Amino acid sequence: MTSAPAAAADPLAPVRAALVRAADEEAERLVAAARRDAEATVAAARSRSAALLREARHRGQREGARAAAAAVAQAHRSARAGLLKARAEAYDELCRTVFAQVRRCRREAAYPTVRDRLAGQARRVLGPEATVTEHPHGGVIGTADGRSADLSLDAVAGRVLERCGAGIETLWQT
Amino acid sequence: MSAGPVPVGYTSIRELRGPLVVVAGVGGVGWDEFGTITLASGERRHGVVLEVRDDLAVVQVLEGTGGLDPTGLRVTFSGSPLTVPVGEGWLGRTCDGKGAPRDGGPPVFGPVSAPVEGVAINPVRRQPPGEPVLTGIAAVDALTTLVRGQKLPVFSTAGLPHLELAVQIAAQATTAGERFSVVFAGMGLTHADAFFVREALEERAAAGELCLLLNTADDPVIERILTPRLALTVAEHLAFGGGRHVLVIMTDMTSYAEALREVSAARGEVPARRAYPGYLYSDLASLYERCGRIIGRPGSVTVLPVLTMPAGDITHPVPDLTGYITEGQIVLSPQIHAAGVYPPVDALASLSRLMRKGAGPGRTRPDHLDVAAQLIAALARARQAGELAELAGESALSPADRRYLAMYPVYLHDFLHQGRDTKLALDESLERAWQVLLTLPPSELGMLPAALLNARTGDGTPGAVP
Numbered sequence: 323m324t325s326a327p328a329a330a331a332d333p334l335a336p337v338r339a340a341l342v343r344a345a346d347e348e349a350e351r352l353v354a355a356a357r358r359d360a361e362a363t364v365a366a367a368r369s370r371s372a373a374l375l376r377e378a379r380h381r382g383q384r385e386g387a388r389a390a391a392a393a394v395a396q397a398h399r400s401a402r403a404g405l406l407k408a409r410a411e412a413y414d415e416l417c418r419t420v421f422a423q424v425r426r427c428r429r430e431a432a433y434p435t436v437r438d439r440l441a442g443q444a445r446r447v448l449g450p451e452a453t454v455t456e457h458p459h460g461g462v463i464g465t466a467d468g469r470s471a472d473l474s475l476d477a478v479a480g481r482v483l484e485r486c487g488a489g490i491e492t493l494w495q496t
Numbered sequence: 497m498s499a500g501p502v503p504v505g506y507t508s509i510r511e512l513r514g515p516l517v518v519v520a521g522v523g524g525v526g527w528d529e530f531g532t533i534t535l536a537s538g539e540r541r542h543g544v545v546l547e548v549r550d551d552l553a554v555v556q557v558l559e560g561t562g563g564l565d566p567t568g569l570r571v572t573f574s575g576s577p578l579t580v581p582v583g584e585g586w587l588g589r590t591c592d593g594k595g596a597p598r599d600g601g602p603p604v605f606g607p608v609s610a611p612v613e614g615v616a617i618n619p620v621r622r623q624p625p626g627e628p629v630l631t632g633i634a635a636v637d638a639l640t641t642l643v644r645g646q647k648l649p650v651f652s653t654a655g656l657p658h659l660e661l662a663v664q665i666a667a668q669a670t671t672a673g674e675r676f677s678v679v680f681a682g683m684g685l686t687h688a689d690a691f692f693v694r695e696a697l698e699e700r701a702a703a704g705e706l707c708l709l710l711n712t713a714d715d716p717v718i719e720r721i722l723t724p725r726l727a728l729t730v731a732e733h734l735a736f737g738g739g740r741h742v743l744v745i746m747t748d749m750t751s752y753a754e755a756l757r758e759v760s761a762a763r764g765e766v767p768a769r770r771a772y773p774g775y776l777y778s779d780l781a782s783l784y785e786r787c788g789r790i791i792g793r794p795g796s797v798t799v800l801p802v803l804t805m806p807a808g809d810i811t812h813p814v815p816d817l818t819g820y821i822t823e824g825q826i827v828l829s830p831q832i833h834a835a836g837v838y839p840p841v842d843a844l845a846s847l848s849r850l851m852r853k854g855a856g857p858g859r860t861r862p863d864h865l866d867v868a869a870q871l872i873a874a875l876a877r878a879r880q881a882g883e884l885a886e887l888a889g890e891s892a893l894s895p896a897d898r899r900y901l902a903m904y905p906v907y908l909h910d911f912l913h914q915g916r917d918t919k920l921a922l923d924e925s926l927e928r929a930w931q932v933l934l935t936l937p938p939s940e941l942g943m944l945p946a947a948l949l950n951a952r953t954g955d956g957t958p959g960a961v962p
Contacts, residue, residue: 395699402588402702406601413602447502468508468521470570472534487581488607 536568581606593711593723616785632668632919643854684751735795747802
């Protein structure tokens with residue numbers, strides 16, 4: 323009787339070793355591939371984030387420029403509106419002053435002469451039968467047969483102001 | 497300073513009817529005479545004489561007759577149609593259709609006054625239009641160039657962006673390096689449209705280059721009739737008195753014609769075509785013929801009226817009669833608008849009859865007229881190819897026709913389409929035209945001089961123009 327060969331210790335050992343080696347190599351490949359993927363992903367993410375950052379910066383600049391332009395335009399508009407309002411106020415003040423000064427002439431000694439001249443003018447326009455009455459604020463109103471002539475001091479001053487034309491602009495021109 | 501002649505006021509008010517006041521006992525009053533209606537409270541309104549018969553005068557009150565008590569009224573006639581002060585005071589101002597401020601400022605002043613009615617330029621003193629007005633719109637500048645002194649209407653239909661286009665042109669137009677102003681007359685605008693116009697043009701107005709006259713839809717119709725006349729009066733004095741090139745944009749002239757129809761009906765006139773007055777043609781001519789250039793005087797008045805064709809009907813009296821008077825037209829197309837293209841200019845239906853006087857060598861760019869002619873020809877061929885493809889199918893087209901068919905979308909999107917706030921320099925517009933043309937084989941570009949074409953297709957040098 324012969325005995326079994328001693329210690330063909332593990333006949334599967336070479337196979338196992340080969341499998342382990344193959345598994346190690348596969349793992350290394352997978353790890354390397356995973357690392358490459360990760361690096362590519364990180365690189366792509368970096369590139370994408372840089373692009374997003376660039377785009378955001380450009381968009382911000384554009385929006386900023388637009389907002390600045392809108393703000394400047396709004397400031398121009400406000401300034402222009404303020405200027406026009408100030409001119410309108412100056413014009414209104416001129417009218418108020420002119421009317422007040424003209425009404426004041428009622429207190430002057432020459433006013434009866436002025437009133438008589440205005441009454442004469444009313445009769446020239448409307449005819450000798452015209453009724454002439456004194457206006458409460460000075461001057462006269464002539465009426466005759468459905469017609470009237472407004473020669474109140476206010477009306478005369480208003481007509482003079484209307485004929486001043488561009489001269490009024492000297493109020494706000496230096 | 498004298499107060500002038502004493503105006504006679506008339507106090508016999510026969511009737512108040514709608515916007516009309518019938519005044520009795522008048523003498524020496526004429527049609528279109530301007531009047532002032534003074535209320536017992538001292539409030540003043542304004543009016544225009546529509547009709548005079550015997551000693552009766554019918555006055556249309558511009559501000560309406562609401563709250564008027566006939567017993568306390570006094571109507572004074574000025575002895576002439578409306579006059580306005582003229583001069584540079586109008587620049588930077590926003591006013592209503594009769595010239596009253598809408599911008600919170602004082603009344604507009606001027607060194608002299610002029611009748612708003614105005615007169616057409618004497619034909620023997622006319623200088624033919626010449627040199628371009630650049631609008632910053634590729635379709636207009638490159639293909640239907642607007643010329644100084646020309647009258648070039650925009651034909652549109654409801655729903656198209658004609659107001660946006662008019663406003664964009666008002667905001668952008670220039671005459672390279674020369675003194676330039678814009679007078680924008682809006683007629684029958686809704687309040688929303690008036691707000692839009694004011695917002696969009698306020699910057700140019702603030703720069704002192706633009707005058708804005710806004711007549712809204714709820715304003716009296718008689719004021720709508722005054723609005724374009726006022727705009728032209730202001731423009732004439734800025735141009736021929738101030739040496740400026742002035743562009744007058746009038747929108748919407750159909751709304752103006754409807755106002756004319758209402759006033760004509762109120763006067764009891766015999767209606768003509770579609771109830772418009774028989775003198776619609778001569779009335780429109782009396783406006784449009786006020787533009788032009790005058791021999792021996794600097795400046796020019798160019799008119800760009802915008803009109804909407806009711807139901808898109810180009811034979812409607814307003815576009816029809818306008819077309820007889822004006823020198824070409826810019827037509828907007830609903831189909832191009834539906835394709836999302838702005839401005840939807842139909843280049844094949846549009847024409848500037850005076851383009852040759854304002855474009856080309858010595859005026860714009862030497863290649864301008866050739867490029868425009870070639871692009872129009874290519875568009876015509878593209879339209880033919882499109883119609884053929886609809887009948888026979890695209891596969892039945894010749895290779896050349898297919899190239900034209902493929903060119904059309906490039907034309908729409910790369911040439912015609914531009915932003916509503918994008919101003920294109922003429923060079924940019926012409927380069928866009930070149931890019932469209934170069935999608936076609938050189939053999940199809942026979943209207944371009946060989947040297948010009950070789951410069952583009954040979955060494956590819958852009959802008960290489962002999």
